[in-house]
Amino acid sequence: MSTSTIDPTPAAEIATSRNNPVIRRERREKRLRIVLPIAAIAIALALWEFLVWYNEVPHYLIPAPSLIAKTLVTDWASLMQSAVFTVKLTLMSLGLAIVGGVLLGMLFALSRPIEMSLFPFAVIMQVTPIVAIAPLILIYVSNTFVALLICAWIVAFFPILSNTAIGLRSADHNLRDLFSLYRATPLQRLRYLLVPSALPYFMAALKIAGGLALIGAVVAEFVAGTAGQNTGLASRILESSFRNEIPRMFAALFLVSLLGVVIFLFTSWLSRAVLGHWHESEIKREG
Amino acid sequence: MTKLPFHGDQAELISMRDVDKVFGNGTVAVRDMSLSINQGEFVSFLGPSGCGKSTALKMISGLLSVSKGSITVNGHPAGAGGDGDDIGYVFQEATLMPWANVFENVYLPLKLRGLKKAQARERVENVLSMVGLMNFAKSYPRELSGGMRMRVSIARAMVTKPKLLLMDEPFAALDEMTRTKLNDEVLSLWKTHGLSVIFVTHSVFESVYLSSRVVVMAARPGRVVHDIPLTSGYPRNAAYRMSPEYAESCKTVSSALEGTLDNVDLNH
Ligand SMILES: Nc1ncnc2c1ncn2[C@@H]1O[C@H](COP(=O)(O)OP(=O)(O)OP(=O)(O)O)[C@@H](O)[C@H]1O
Ligand SMILES: [Mg+2]
Numbered sequence: 001m002s003t004s005t006i007d008p009t010p011a012a013e014i015a016t017s018r019n020n021p022v023i024r025r026e027r028r029e030k031r032l033r034i035v036l037p038i039a040a041i042a043i044a045l046a047l048w049e050f051l052v053w054y055n056e057v058p059h060y061l062i063p064a065p066s067l068i069a070k071t072l073v074t075d076w077a078s079l080m081q082s083a084v085f086t087v088k089l090t091l092m093s094l095g096l097a098i099v100g101g102v103l104l105g106m107l108f109a110l111s112r113p114i115e116m117s118l119f120p121f122a123v124i125m126q127v128t129p130i131v132a133i134a135p136l137i138l139i140y141v142s143n144t145f146v147a148l149l150i151c152a153w154i155v156a157f158f159p160i161l162s163n164t165a166i167g168l169r170s171a172d173h174n175l176r177d178l179f180s181l182y183r184a185t186p187l188q189r190l191r192y193l194l195v196p197s198a199l200p201y202f203m204a205a206l207k208i209a210g211g212l213a214l215i216g217a218v219v220a221e222f223v224a225g226t227a228g229q230n231t232g233l234a235s236r237i238l239e240s241s242f243r244n245e246i247p248r249m250f251a252a253l254f255l256v257s258l259l260g261v262v263i264f265l266f267t268s269w270l271s272r273a274v275l276g277h278w279h280e281s282e283i284k285r286e287g
Numbered sequence: 288m289t290k291l292p293f294h295g296d297q298a299e300l301i302s303m304r305d306v307d308k309v310f311g312n313g314t315v316a317v318r319d320m321s322l323s324i325n326q327g328e329f330v331s332f333l334g335p336s337g338c339g340k341s342t343a344l345k346m347i348s349g350l351l352s353v354s355k356g357s358i359t360v361n362g363h364p365a366g367a368g369g370d371g372d373d374i375g376y377v378f379q380e381a382t383l384m385p386w387a388n389v390f391e392n393v394y395l396p397l398k399l400r401g402l403k404k405a406q407a408r409e410r411v412e413n414v415l416s417m418v419g420l421m422n423f424a425k426s427y428p429r430e431l432s433g434g435m436r437m438r439v440s441i442a443r444a445m446v447t448k449p450k451l452l453l454m455d456e457p458f459a460a461l462d463e464m465t466r467t468k469l470n471d472e473v474l475s476l477w478k479t480h481g482l483s484v485i486f487v488t489h490s491v492f493e494s495v496y497l498s499s500r501v502v503v504m505a506a507r508p509g510r511v512v513h514d515i516p517l518t519s520g521y522p523r524n525a526a527y528r529m530s531p532e533y534a535e536s537c538k539t540v541s542s543a544l545e546g547t548l549d550n551v552d553l554n555h
Contacts, residue, residue, distance in 0.1 A: 174382040177350050181376055182399045182447075192395070196386045278386045278427055 063247040068254060071247040079236060083255050086217055086232040089145070090259070093152035094213040098206070101157050105164025109194070115165065126158040130216055134223035148220045148232075155216030156209040163205035167198025200279045203271040210263040218256060233259075300326045300451065300483050301347060306356035308342050308509075316342040318508035320356075324485070326450070329477055331494035331501045332487045333540065335547060339509025340487045341379070344453050347485065348374050360451065375444030377454040381436035383428040383443075389415070390424040393443045400447075414442040418472065434465040438472070445476065452477075452484045459489065470497060474523065491544060495536045496523060503540070505547035513543040 045065045051057070052064040059067055072079065104122075108115035134151045141147035171193050179189050221234035233252050240249035275282040301324040308317040317339040324330055332340045345351040346358055349366015358365040360374070368374075383392045390411060397407040415421050418438040428436055437457055444452060454473070458466045474497060477484050488494050494501045495517060503513035519532050527533055 172382065174378045174380060175384065177345075177378075178376065178382060178395075179399070180350060181348060181374065182396045184399045188399055192398070193384075196384065199386070278429065283429070 060244060060246050063250055067247050068250045071251040072254070075248055075251060079233075079251060079255060082231050082233045082236045082252070083259070086214075086221075086234070086256070087259060089148055089152060089217040089221075089232060090214045090263070093149050093217060094156055094210060096149070096153050097156035097160050097209055097213065100153070101160025101205070101209075102164050102202070105161050106168065106190075108161070108165035109168035122158060122161055125154055130155050130219055131223055134220050138224050144224060148217065148224060151220030151223075152213050152216030155219075156213035159205040159208045159212065160202070163201040164198060167201030168194045170201065171197035200275055200281060203267075203275060204281075207264070207267045207271060210267045211260060214256070214260050214263060298326055300324055300328075301358070301360050301485075303343075303347070303358045304356050306343075306346065306358060307354045308339065308346060308351065309354045315508040317346070318510050320509070320511055322502065322511060322514075324483065326483055327481060328500055329474075329484045329486065329498045331498040332485060332504060333489070333491065333494045333501055333544060334504030334509075335506050335544075336489070337509075338504040338506035338547070340504060341455055342509065343504075344376075344455050344485060344487055348376055348453055350376075373447040373449035373451075375447065375449035375452040377437075377440050377444050377452070377457045379456045379459060381428070381433075381440040383436060383439055385428050388425050388427050389420060389431070389439050392428070392439055393446055396443060396447045410446055414446045417445065417476070418442045434461050434469065437461065437469065441469075441473070441476075445480075448480070450481075450483060452482050454484065455487045456489065457486075458493070466493070471524070473497065474521070478521065491537055491540050495533060495540055496528065501540050501543075503543045503547060512547055515540060515543060 049064050049066060052062055063071075104118070108118070130151055133154070134147075137150050138144070138147045141150065175193055175197075176189075179193050184192070217232065218234045221232045222238065225235060225238045233256050236252040237249050237256075240246070240252065272282050301322070303320055303322040306317060306320040307315070309315050320339075320343060332343065334340055342351060346353055347360065347365055349360075349368075353365075360368055384395070387395075393411050393415060394404065394407050397410065398404075412421065412424070415424055418441055420435060420438055420442065423431065423435065428439070431439065441457070444454075458469050461469070470493065473484070473486075476482065484498075486494070486497060499517055501513075501515045501517065502511055503515065504510065505512045517536050519527065519530075519536065
């Protein structure tokens with residue numbers, strides 16, 4: 001058959017020279033994407049430092065960034081210990097939310113009746129503010145860490161559950177027909193069709209749940225705060241507030257934000273790594 | 288290529304008897320459809336939008352059940368054929384998996400059948416070069432043009448070496464040039480592989496160019512109103528498009544099709 005006549009040149013043969021303006025523009029954009037945020041933050045910090053110094057704001061109201069940095073160094077040991085605790089809490093609750101959300105989401109996608117009967121519980125869990133349930137959980141569960149874990153898990157769980165369930169149902173109906181035509185087994189259908197179709201939804205949920213897990217961990221610890229023995233970053237913030245150690249409060253706050261940013265960057269990177277080669281949400285458009 | 292398939296020269300492949308299809312919402316998509324298709328035929332289903340062409344195709348492939356009547360394919364009830372009763376199905380859209388590259392997409396039917404990649408490689412590469420996409424095995428669907436995607440879809444339908452190829456308006460969204468090229472490719476596949484093809488289309492010209500028989504359907508309820516054999520021989524090519532018999536056939540099919548529109552309320 002003489003069919004190959006209408007093929008254009010394969011992409012690989014297109015020049016990739018150093019002087020290609022498109023490639024140069026792309027490189028510059030890549031650099032800017034790193035440089036600009038860093039520069040903006042540096043300028044904001046400098047401005048903060050300057051304003052505090054210029055207006056002679058007392059450090060128990062607003063500490064200068066330099067003082068916060070100093071506090072970070074002097075209180076490094078206790079702050080780190082707390083940070084490790086919060087990280088552990090966040091990651092464990094996120095992990096459990098993923099396991100629980102994905103398993104239940106699959107169950108929902110498999111059976112409408114199960115979804116219809118269990119979904120209200122999931123919604124109730126989601127809409128009830130965690131601060132309102134946390135005290136109860138702390139009463140019922142004697143181990144504080146486990147209680148905190150449950151609180152953070154409740155917050156992070158819902159987006160994973162609902163997105164997994166929707167994602168598994170979102171497979172293209174013609175592709176479903178194709179799998180039926182070739183008599184795919186239920187397992188093949190799940191593996192080769194439903195899971196890849198659900199992946200973009202799951203990744204979107206993961207980005208949200210990562211942040212929510214941290215919020216859940218911090219909020220729950222605030223509620224538990226007076227119980228004493230827990231040693232997360234939220235406790236450091238509370239404790240500093242009681243003692244009026246504002247720079248230390250800012251230092252702990254800084255670590256919480258840093259943790260949130262790291263989680264965000266990681267989940268974004270993961271999403272790009274997993275979906276980058278095919279899904280609209282992560283493909284960089286040309287032109 | 289010694290023996291050209293002509294309609295009616297072989298055993299019956301598909302038999303539809305008094306088939307009705309009523310959807311859950313009460314729509315009668317097909318009413319009393321009876322049709323017999325022999326091995327080696329190239330049959331076009333032609334008719335206005337909504338007359339049940341896709342529905343008929345899905346019932347023949349077993350993707351949809353019939354509400355009344357019976358369909359057999361190669362002697363088995365539709366959808367229940369044994370090994371070797373493969374059906375290739377080309378959907379109106381290319382229907383590729385966006386997360387998989389061209390090779391993986393074409394390999395899918397064999398993968399679902401449990402063939403390892405190494406065992407399947409040769410067959411996949413064969414069908415890919417057949418549709419002229421050997422150089423694009425590693426490309427993703429989004430990197431291909433509409434016509435190339437359609438060809439991937441055709442390659443996937445051919446990879447199981449089916450005896451029956453069902454195509455649902457495969458080229459509706461393509462430009463005239465690409466469409467003409469792909470038409471010739473389909474004819475060539477049909478000829479070299481001894482396929483039977485059912486080809487759904489809106490285009491009178493396409494149906495006359497390709498098929499050995501045109502089944503004209505009417506809507507509300509969907510049914511067969513004309514069954515027109517086209518006796519012009521193969522191979523068909525650009526010269527055939529210029530010939531008086533082509534023009535004559537187009538006229539016949541057109542007027543048959545116009546008849547179906549008389550009793551359709553387009554505002555409905
Ligand atoms: N899943 C469905 N549920 C209810 N009605 C349906 C369904 N699928 C198709 N129909 C109806 O059945 C009729 C025939 O539909 P079908 O898709 O077979 O038409 P068609 O001839 O392929 O049209 P087109 O040329 O526009 O693709 C239409 O009236 C349509 O509304
Ligand atoms: Mg259709």
